[in-house]
Amino acid sequence: MSATGEILVVGLGPGPDHWRTPEASAALERATDLVGYAPYLARCPERPGQRRHGSDNRVELDRARLAIALARAGRVVAVVSGGDPGVFAMAAAVVEAIEGDESAHALPVTVMPGVSAMQAAAARLGAPLGHDFCVISLSDNLKPWSLVEKRLRAAADGDFVIALYNPASKARPSRIFDAFALLGRLKAGSTPVAFARAVGRPDEKIVVTTLAAADPSIVDMATLVIIGSSASRLIERPGQAPFILSPRQAAGGAP
Ligand code: SAH
16 A cells, blocks of 8 residues: 555635635645646646646536545645635535545545635625624525525524625526525615625625615626625725624624
């Protein structure tokens, strides 16, 4: 048997290098192999001798199995995701592949956290996630749309701030409209809403509005959407983007 390899599950952060942890950067340097969705690999610095195994975005489990095979052959494999690898990303695929392959259970695996898109977006907006919030992916590739609707209703019923990942794609452009129609029936029109696109990248665009005024047609797959709770409020700032505050004391909460 060759030297034991290992798997490093690396979060690249939402875009810019200064939002990537030193641990993640060191892992990308140390790895002999990089495995991931091709646009994420493109964000990793080129290193001579390092092998890259790019793929499209629909084959996460295959990608995880490839990482296991490479690690078994003695390679140091970095499996890369944007943002945090535990948030709608590769950590779940790697752990699932290991679950289904008993001979991989002893492989050394290290999951390295990253700044997730919701944190980057929240930082631009002041404090929209300052109190209880929930996170929902609008993608219905891996779950039925009826489950997304059920969770949106439950989130509105629980009066959570809601962060939406994967809000739109060419294959299903109408989902974000369906989601806003549903939430518009359940929440006040004055609820603060933010569309935070490509946060930290040169083409960043932040739109702060209300549920009644929101135009979901501006959403694309690089957008993170935040919808406030009943306690969330907009704070206008002359010459600057408004803040969204979700105060730490919930509406109606005890002091
Ligand atoms: N693991 C990633 C999320 C992967 S799902 C993370 O933790 O951030 C991909 C979705 O993340 C996109 O559809 C978008 O909703 C969001 N996203 C990723 N990077 C973003 C960025 N820089 N700005 C805004 N949203 C982003």
